Amino acid sequence: MSDCFFCKIAKGDIPTNTVYEDDNFRVILDIAPANPGHCLIIPKKHSPNIYETDDDVLAKAMVLAKKMAVKVKKATGCDGVNIMQNNEEAAGQTVFHFHMHIIPRYKDDNVLSYNTKKQTDEEFAQMRQKLADL
Ligand code: 5GP
Numbered sequence: 001m002s003d004c005f006f007c008k009i010a011k012g013d014i015p016t017n018t019v020y021e022d023d024n025f026r027v028i029l030d031i032a033p034a035n036p037g038h039c040l041i042i043p044k045k046h047s048p049n050i051y052e053t054d055d056d057v058l059a060k061a062m063v064l065a066k067k068m069a070v071k072v073k074k075a076t077g078c079d080g081v082n083i084m085q086n087n088e089e090a091a092g093q094t095v096f097h098f099h100m101h102i103i104p105r106y107k108d109d110n111v112l113s114y115n116t117k118k119q120t121d122e123e124f125a126q127m128r129q130k131l132a133d134l
């Protein structure tokens, strides 16, 4: 995708703080980190979201996520790490080239949180059935 910003970043056409690169991925420091050391794993092959990303790219991305999580933990001394990946605007995606966030976390930092919903046993049962049947 010639007009995709992350394609240009992944290819190295736009300078970034690259912390890792191989044939398939570039890993950069997020320009607006949730905490210092927040990295983005960006595949060099364009796909807009997880639904349209090849399984082999996803498999490699997860192995790389582990490698980067270990590096981020060592480099920052953080207490934990979130692996986050947003799909579509409603889920918070702002750049429509598949990527994964590696976010260092500290006890009580409150940088990521969500409100939980109450579900009845009947609602759980209906949802379980719906998902299991697809
Ligand atoms: P999304 O919201 O799509 O999951 O994540 C996009 C991420 O890309 C955001 O965390 C945002 O800060 C980061 N980002 C957007 N533009 C740039 C940029 O030009 N350079 C870097 N390093 N990160 C960027």
Ligand code: ZN
Pocket (backbone or CB within 6 Å): 001, 004, 005, 006, 007, 008, 045, 046, 047, 096, 097
């Ligand atoms: Zn792209």
